Amino acid sequence: MSHTIAFIGLGAMGWHMASHLPQLGHEVWVWNRTGSKADQHAETFQTQSVKIEKAVQADFIFSCLPTSADVEQLIAAHPPKSGSIWIDCTSGVPQSAQNLMQSLKKLGVAYLDAPVSGQTIGAEKGTLTVMVGGDVDAFEKVKPIIAAFSGLIEYVGESGSGFAVKAINNTLMATHLWALAEGLTVLKSKGVNLSAALNCINHSSGKSSMSENIMAQRVLNRSFDKTFALDLLQKDIGIAIDLIQEQSLQLPSMQLIQNQFTRIQKEQASTLDFSAAVQSLEQINQIELR
Numbered sequence: 001m002s003h004t005i006a007f008i009g010l011g012a013m014g015w016h017m018a019s020h021l022p023q024l025g026h027e028v029w030v031w032n033r034t035g036s037k038a039d040q041h042a043e044t045f046q047t048q049s050v051k052i053e054k055a056v057q058a059d060f061i062f063s064c065l066p067t068s069a070d071v072e073q074l075i076a077a078h079p080p081k082s083g084s085i086w087i088d089c090t091s092g093v094p095q096s097a098q099n100l101m102q103s104l105k106k107l108g109v110a111y112l113d114a115p116v117s118g119q120t121i122g123a124e125k126g127t128l129t130v131m132v133g134g135d136v137d138a139f140e141k142v143k144p145i146i147a148a149f150s151g152l153i154e155y156v157g158e159s160g161s162g163f164a165v166k167a168i169n170n171t172l173m174a175t176h177l178w179a180l181a182e183g184l185t186v187l188k189s190k191g192v193n194l195s196a197a198l199n200c201i202n203h204s205s206g207k208s209s210m211s212e213n214i215m216a217q218r219v220l221n222r223s224f225d226k227t228f229a230l231d232l233l234q235k236d237i238g239i240a241i242d243l244i245q246e247q248s249l250q251l252p253s254m255q256l257i258q259n260q261f262t263r264i265q266k267e268q269a270s271t272l273d274f275s276a277a278v279q280s281l282e283q284i285n286q287i288e289l290r
């Protein structure tokens, strides 16, 4: 059966994610706030650039915007058609997911929170991890479509659960990056070769995605190539901290990371890549990680 699929938000992630959808054989409509990007997408990947009024008439509507507030505003201005399913791939706020799920239900629309992980490279290769919260029947319907850009699709629970998992994942990512930078600072102060040290760590129990990828590819070579903005990571840590406070939990390490990244937010341009957060530690200690 043929369906229409819309993708809203062709940013660093959405551009690539939407590029995999035409392979499913359905009509794929794309919309972006800066319309020229949607036109370019249509020229590059057999999608159709449409107006937002048409995009929200699709059977399946994907969104990948910076924040839940952006998605809420868009939906309020352009409600989707009855019978459709809205799949929100934004890294958003769990409470917002619940609110949207309930308000869209009244319109006969199912809303799933389906944030993604795997960076722009994973989006380009179509190997993203997708963590989905919301109605199980809607999830089963969209799973074959999500599969076009993912390597792992996991249903994690009721509405908002996907956003919660994503916020915790990214807080762990920030923790790993920061802890690794601290460890390498000690080693540099002792005159150890950091590339060799990193190689040892990557073959030992202290490794992480930050040690295996980001530290060598962006920090030690001083490129700080931007794929994921620092302010988006700061947003995700904030979502995790709000969850912790809602549940009245005492989690000192996460609070510490939040404090560090709040301080960094005041010092550094939020448009930098998240890996540039280590520059704050470099300045404090006057030790450059290279």
Ligand code: NDP
Pocket: 009, 010, 011, 012, 013, 014, 032, 033, 034, 037, 064, 065, 066, 067, 070, 074, 089, 090, 091, 092, 116, 117, 118, 119, 120, 227, 228, 229, 232, 233
């Ligand atoms: P980008 O900043 O690259 O892209 C944001 C997109 O949203 C652009 O298409 C932008 O349009 C559009 N947009 C921004 N504000 C609005 C608005 N108010 N109304 C409509 N459209 C808007 O972000 P990313 O692609 O990096 O991130 C998107 C989401 O995915 C975020 O929630 C992020 O946390 C998450 N994410 C990002 C990853 C990454 O590695 N980059 C990895 C995993 C998740 P325009 O072109 O006009 O600016």
